Amino acid sequence: MAPVQLEFDPSVDGDKGSYVREMFTTIAPRYDLLNRVLSFNIDRSWRRRAVSRLGWQSAPTGTYLDLCAGTLDLAAALARQPAFRGTVIGADFVVPMLRLGRAKAERMKAVGADALALPFDDARFYGCTVGFGVRNLTDLDRGMEEIARVLKVGARLVVLEFSTPQRWPIKPLYQCYSRHVLPRVGRWVSKHATAYSYLPDSVLGFPGPSQFADRFRRAGFRDVDYQPLTFGIATIHWGIRT
């Protein structure tokens, strides 16, 4: 049988940015549904845990950035906090994703922007969250430096990202799920040929938690740490802008 022809293989073609834009534009209408189904609804609690690491209570009227905001689920998790009185700017370079999220909460604004060249002044934000976004950047270090640039000194960056479980029996079970179940269900529901094969491949290609912590420090963050969630399927990383 002939090998499966990928619609786009970033490892071969190299133009990952165009692939990521096209992919999220295509899957936008089914993105939230697939998140709920493929994570068994656990993704909502991961986002709440990420928000709890942000320390927004020290500046509840401040302006916060949610980068790679997609359909604004993580932005909304912050904006909906009962004592939150500030604004969350959700930035993403796929505007159809942002449009789908605008009604999820008040106190949010959506801005079309590339994470590698943010249209914001230096030291504008009191904190930043990124949910399942940094893995998609063509230049991780440049993205981290851009985030550091737009954060005030002392502000927190919280990154929620997929990771790879390391312990038996979760490791082989998760590998089986992410290689066989997730791509098939994802392709069937999203109608995109490769988006949900790209997902586990991009997780494998992403630095492990301690390597990513080094990249945090290099970009200008201190007190960097991380916490694995749900057997290490996802990890919350955080640090304070120096």
Ligand SMILES: C[S@@+](CC[C@H](N)C(=O)[O-])C[C@H]1O[C@@H](n2cnc3c(N)ncnc32)[C@H](O)[C@@H]1O
């Ligand atoms: C997996 S989605 C995550 C969405 C949302 N944060 C969440 O928690 O569900 C990744 C998002 O990152 C965005 N993205 C990827 N690269 C980007 C870049 N260079 N600049 C801005 N957004 C980017 C994509 O358009 C997509 O909406």
